[in-house]
Every structure is written in structure tokens, then in C-alpha cells.
Amino acid sequence: MSVLIAIAITTGILSGVWGWVATTLGLLSWAGFLGCTTYFASPKDGVKGLALSMATNLSGVFWAMVIIKFSDMINLEIMGYVITAVVAFVMCAQAKLNWLSFIPGTFIGSCATFAANGDWALVIPSLLVGVLFGYCMKSSGIWLREKLTPSDTLPVTNPAAE
Template identity: 70%
Template sequence: MSTLVAISLTTGILSGLWGWIAISLGLLSWAGFLGCTSYFASPNSGLKGLAESLVTNMTGVFWAMVIIHASQYASLDILGYVITAIVAFMMCIQAKQSWLGYIPGTFIGSCATFAASGDWKLVVPSLILGGLFGYLMKASGLWLHQKSSQPKLSTEQAMETR
């Protein structure tokens, strides 16, 4: 079985499971899929990619809340746009820190927060669990590919290895 087919199978199964878990826990299934997407799109894989995507997603949530709260104090619409411009700059410049270098992850977290009308208490666990599911989708798919690609031993060969 190819790597793509194996990851596709595990992603399909775990996507259905995620949908059920998200609804059961009252989470945002779509935000979880953004967390999953953030992991899959991360330039790194494995636990490093998971950490990178989760950390940047959380900074995105933070920056969105900065925009939401600061804009409430702006009496003119133009000030809200200026605040957005300054914060968008900050969202990008934070990438000078290597562990915050995954800029799309930051924007994914921010967009999820805006889409949820600033309900960060719902967005955060949805993104985190979604990212974990993304990690599990890929890791289990790679495991399945490895297991399916191992040469099959004949009964005689299997007996000899015991």
C-alpha cells in the first residue's frame, strides 16, 4: 500500500472520529480541521511539526484577541484598520524567533478566532485537539504503510525465525 493511500485511510477514519468527538464535547469541528490542516501544512513533521503548528496557532488566537479588544476602543473605523495592520505586522515579525517561524499557523489561529467571534475558550481546545488528530492521522498512516510494505514471510520462513 502506498504512503498516500495509507495516510488517506487513517485520515478518513480519524476525521469521522474527530467529527463525533467534537460534537460530543461541544467543540468546533471546523476549527479542529484547521488545527489538523495546520499540522499537515507545517514545514516540519512529527512532534516538532505538531509543536510548531500548535504554538503558532495559539499566538494567532492571542493576536486575534488583541485586534478584537483594541478595536473596541477605536472610535473611528480607520483606527481599527490601523490596529489590524500593526498586529498583522507583529504576527509576521514574530517569525524572527525560529519557534514562531510558521507564519501560516499564526494566521490559521487568528482566522479561527475571528470566525468564532472571539470565543477563544472554544477555539483553543478545538485547535489543539485538531492538531493532535492531524498528527495521529499522519503517524498512523505512516505506521500502516510500513506494516503493509513489510515483506511477507512464508510459513516456512516464519517457523525458522522462531
């Protein structure tokens, strides 16, 4: 079995579980899938990818709230655009910090916050649990492949290449 198919199997199963968890806990299932997407797209794997995904998603939530709050304070439409431009610059520039180096993760967190009308208290747990699910999807898929494939044929490669 290829790594891709093994990850597809565990992702399918855990996506259904996530839907149930999100509903049960009152979380945003779509925001959780954005968190999961952040992990899968992260340039890092394992715990480093988990931390990078969470840090950048949280950063994005913060920056979206900055845009929302400052735009509300300065009730002039053009200033909302200026604030957005400045904050988008900072969202990219902060990637100079290693732990915030995944720019798409920052924008995913920001977009989720805008989509939820600034309800950061709901977006944050939805994103973070989603990132955890992404980690579990990938790591359990790799585990499944290792269990179902003879050890002499096991070089772990990029799942998309298979």
C-alpha cells in the same frame, strides 16, 4: 501501498472520529480541522511539527484577540484597520523566533478566532485537539504503510510525491 494512500485511509477514519469527538465535547469541528490542516502544512514533522503548529495557532488566537479588544476600545473604524495592519506585521515578524516560524499557523489561529466571534475559550481547545488529530492522522498512516509493505521496499518519502 503508497504513503499517500495509507495517510488517506487513516485521515478518513480519524476525520469521522474527530467529528464525533467535537460534537461530544462541544468543540468546533471546523476549527479542529483548521488545527489538523496546520499540522499537515507545517514544515516540521513529528513532535516538532506538533509543537510548532500548536504554538503558532495559539499565537494567532492571541493576536486576533488583540485586534478585537483594541478595535473595540478605539471606536473609530479607520483605527481598526490600522490596528489590523500593525498586528499583521507583528504576526509575520514574530516568525524570526524559531518556535513561531510557521506564519500560516499564526494566521489560521487568528482566522479561527475571528470566525468564532472572538470565543477564544472555545477556539483554543478545538484547534489544539485538531492539531493532535492531524499528528495522529499522519503518523498512523505512516505506521499503516510500514505494517502493510514489505520492509525491503519501504523508503519513506513525501506522501504528496507518490
